[in-house]
Structures are given as structure tokens and as C-alpha cells.
Amino acid sequence: MTTQKTYSIGELAREFQITTRTIRFYEDQGLLHPQRRGQTRIYLPSDRVALKLILRGKRLGLSLAESRELIQLYIPAGDNRHQLQALLGKIAEKRAMLEQQLKDIQAMQQEMDEAEQRAREAMMQLENNNV
Amino acid sequence: MTTQKTYSIGELAREFQITTRTIRFYEDQGLLHPQRRGQTRIYLPSDRVALKLILRGKRLGLSLAESRELIQLYIPAGDNRHQLQALLGKIAEKRAMLEQQLKDIQAMQQEMDEAEQRAREAMMQLENNNV
């Protein structure tokens, strides 16, 4: 039997640089489901993974509701054809969103290149004027 | 002399699938600076570009404040060394953010691959049970 590692709310907060309030809020929103030892919350590695997913989602601009959906794509989920079809639909949706974001990022990166170019050229101009 | 094309608020709203309220709000927040003909707002192509940037930013999870900063990277901006250095700093910041997002997207894409795999395999199982 493999005993799982556990985490306290404070440990997770420290590790991910967020407040305990935030972690409890995520639970409130149905994104985390810690165990309890009396009153105290006990987090399993699976909760830690979910937390990682949430924070990654945030960096990409996902709402908590969207991250909740995402997390549910990991739980084996549906057992009948209908649910599995729905699941594949969701996955396709997320994929499309990611594709769009990829394009957006590439566009922005290019614009950063150009902006840097312009800035460097302006610097060069200043150098020349000072000779 | 090249006369610029202009847009009404309604035109832009329709084109970008947002409300006029949203467009006025962006102006309020200092992201757009339309001309006026009497009371009526007149938008130039530059405003349209800014709007595109804002919406792209939103898709990547930027706040309006961050998009405002981004837009300012396009305006030739600083004329002295200090400002240009600051500009280059901002650009580097944005670049780092984009790099992180790229990684996040790639991770998510892979997880979507795996989720799809699992879903398809579950489907196959159902098929077999029904033979």
C-alpha cells in the first residue's frame, strides 16, 4: 500500500505564492476537494495537481469556471457514449482556443521584435547626435 | 494628401462583436482616443488597430491596464535614453510573459492530446462490450 504524501494549506500557499484565502476560495468554487482531519484541511497530491492546472489556466486568462471544466477533463468522467461525445466536444473547444492563443502570442512576439528594433534604432540616433 | 478612413462607434462594435458601451469604456480607461465631430466620436484606423490589440490582449488574459502599456510600446514614445531603457525593459517583460504562456499552451495541448486518447479508448471499450 502506497501512502500518499499530504500537504497543509499553508504549505501549498507558500509553494505557489498565493494566499490561503485563495486556496479556500477555490475549494468553495468546487475546484479543490481536500480531505479533513477534524476541521483541518488535508491536501493530497491530486489537489496539488489541480492547483497547478488552475494557476496555469490563470496565466492563460481562463476563468475559474473554465479551469473547473478543464480539470474535469482529467477525471475519467463519462461512462456512456453521450458523455464521451460531449467530452470530445469540450476537448475540441479547448484545442481551438489554444490554437487562437498560439496565433495571438506569435503576433505579439513579432510586434515585440519590431518595438525593440525601433527602440534600438532610436538609441543609435541618440548616440550619433552626441559624437 | 491621403485622407484617412474613419469609423463610427457602431461600425467598430459590429466588426469586433462588442458593444458600444465597451468601446466607450475603453476610451474612459485611456485606451482609445477618438476624434469628435460635435458630440459624435470619429475613429481613425489607428484606433481600430488599438482595439485589435486590446481584444487580442484579452484573449491572452491581459488586463486593460496591461493592454494600455502594450499599446504605448507602439507609440514611438520616449525620446531620451532613460525612457528608451525603460521601454526596452517593458518589452523584455512582455517577452518573458509570452514565453511562459507558450510553455503553458504547449503543456495544455499535450494534456488535451492525452485526454482525447483516454476518451477514444473508453469509446472503443463501449463498442466492444456491445458486440
Next chain:
DNA sequence: CAGCATCTTTACGTTTACGTAAACTTCCCC
């Protein structure tokens, strides 16, 4: 056993990004 850290619940406050509604001009059309 007093004290400090860490945990808990409850609850009101705050920021961001608009939505929604009211009340009013302006312009065009029949």
C-alpha cells in the same frame, strides 16, 4: 501553562470590466 503559529468560519469590502437603463440630441426618411 502562557504564548505563538497555524488552522478554522463568517462576513463585509474592493477592483476590474463591463451591463443595463434612463433621458436626451441628431439625422434621415416618408
Next chain:
DNA sequence: GGGGAAGTTTACGTAAACGTAAAGATGCTG
């Protein structure tokens, strides 16, 4: 010239995602 259609300002409302504060339980620690 009486309606729309599209524009305007002003203002209150709202959802999301926490922040912040109060008040209390729990547990170790010198």
C-alpha cells in the same frame, strides 16, 4: 414634422476573484 436609427451622457447594478478583518479552536514549545 413625426418617427425611427444611431449617437450622446449619467448613473446605478453586477459577476468574478479574491482581500481583509474579526473571533475563535488547536497544537506545540520553552
